[in-house]
Amino acid sequence: MTAPRKSDFPLIDVRQHLETGPIVLVTSAWKGESNIMTMGWHMMMQFDPALFGCYIWSGNHSYELIRNSQECVINVPTLELADQVVAVGNSTGSDVDKFGEFGLTATAATRVAAPLIAECYASFECHLYDSKLIGDYGLFIWEVVKAHVDRSVEQPRTLHYRGGGQFMVAGETLDFRQQFRPQNL
Amino acid sequence: MTAPRKSDFPLIDVRQHLETGPIVLVTSAWKGESNIMTMGWHMMMQFDPALFGCYIWSGNHSYELIRNSQECVINVPTLELADQVVAVGNSTGSDVDKFGEFGLTATAATRVAAPLIAECYASFECHLYDSKLIGDYGLFIWEVVKAHVDRSVEQPRTLHYRGGGQFMVAGETLDFRQQFRPQNL
Numbered sequence: 428m429t430a431p432r433k434s435d436f437p438l439i440d441v442r443q444h445l446e447t448g449p450i451v452l453v454t455s456a457w458k459g460e461s462n463i464m465t466m467g468w469h470m471m472m473q474f475d476p477a478l479f480g481c482y483i484w485s486g487n488h489s490y491e492l493i494r495n496s497q498e499c500v501i502n503v504p505t506l507e508l509a510d511q512v513v514a515v516g517n518s519t520g521s522d523v524d525k526f527g528e529f530g531l532t533a534t535a536a537t538r539v540a541a542p543l544i545a546e547c548y549a550s551f552e553c554h555l556y557d558s559k560l561i562g563d564y565g566l567f568i569w570e571v572v573k574a575h576v577d578r579s580v581e582q583p584r585t586l587h588y589r590g591g592g593q594f595m596v597a598g599e600t601l602d603f604r605q606q607f608r609p610q611n612l
Numbered sequence: 613m614t615a616p617r618k619s620d621f622p623l624i625d626v627r628q629h630l631e632t633g634p635i636v637l638v639t640s641a642w643k644g645e646s647n648i649m650t651m652g653w654h655m656m657m658q659f660d661p662a663l664f665g666c667y668i669w670s671g672n673h674s675y676e677l678i679r680n681s682q683e684c685v686i687n688v689p690t691l692e693l694a695d696q697v698v699a700v701g702n703s704t705g706s707d708v709d710k711f712g713e714f715g716l717t718a719t720a721a722t723r724v725a726a727p728l729i730a731e732c733y734a735s736f737e738c739h740l741y742d743s744k745l746i747g748d749y750g751l752f753i754w755e756v757v758k759a760h761v762d763r764s765v766e767q768p769r770t771l772h773y774r775g776g777g778q779f780m781v782a783g784e785t786l787d788f789r790q791q792f793r794p795q796n797l
Binding site for chain 2: 440442443446447448449467468469470471472473478480481482509510513514516517557560563564566568582584585587588589590591592593594595596597598599600601602603604605606607608611612
């Protein structure tokens with residue numbers, strides 16, 4: 428595949444790429460080690476600052492990297508990356524270097540040590556904003572501090588996990604703008 | 613449209629219908645009043661008990677009904693209901709009876725006072741599980757206590773909000789079961 432050409436994207440519009448509920452690839456780095464995990468339990472929480480919550484299981488190899496660094500990058504894969512998404516989710520960073528093993532390219536972020544995944548059309552650099560729900564719920568509350576999106580990808584064929592090894596692939600986009608109140612747009 | 617025929621559904625499998633990130637219709641009831649709101653900021657948080665988190669803005673008419681009753685029903689609409697979803701999201705329960713106005717049918721739930729929406733193929737009755745994040749983040753943590761799903765709807769054409777009046781419609785489902793480790797299914 429041709430790598431997406433990402434550029435700076437407004438933080439206030441991050442919801443356009445995460446609210447639909449795609450499976451994401453979370454990258455992390457700590458003391459020279461980096462890793463990738465799949466993640467599907469997440470939500471937007473605020474527009475400005477752009478807050479994003481997600482559940483991370485303490486059994487994941489990425490958990491300690493993320494807890495210690497208090498940073499991550501949320502990368503959004505599309506259909507062309509489905510095999511890599513499945514492979515990342517069914518292996519552990521304690522055994523393999525997922526970047527090398529699955530042909531994913533780490534590129535430098537600007538605000539965090541964790542890398543962007545070049546093959547993903549959207550990547551969001553995050554700082555930990557609130558840790559107080561990590562203990563009870565594994566809930567990390569992130570502030571998105573830098574967003575990178577390839578704007579030529581107008582209808583991203585994102586993957587949405589249905590459980591049992593099945594993914595729904597994003598279909599067409601319908602425009603209901605004319606039926607919205609202006610203040611709701 | 614023909615109303616879906618919902619039946620009891622295992623709580624452990626609720627994620628199959630919510631993890632994909634659909635827009636949902638939240639119903640509530642308090643002191644004889646009921647209402648419907650659209651909601652897109654939500655996530656699964658735990659399998660057993662089935663926990664589900666969502667953001668509800670305090671300015672919504674439903675907010676007080678939900679806070680006071682500590683209950684709600686999460687209903688999942690599909691493409692046939694797109695006009696109603698948009699209408700519900702662009703009106704307020706302080707002005708109109710959304711059930712009557714938009715042709716949605718309230719049916720009795722079993723564990724909560726809030727009604728199910730008959731036209732939605734899946735409905736999840738919820739009790740408030742943890743209120744401590746409502747103040748800081750508008751985050752309600754719910755336990756799903758009863759699930760109703762029409763299992764004949766195998767690939768629900770759910771709606772996923774992209775902002776700006778645009779919805780992505782769920783496309784096809786791909787099966788990667790063979791590439792999963794058994795313990796990850």
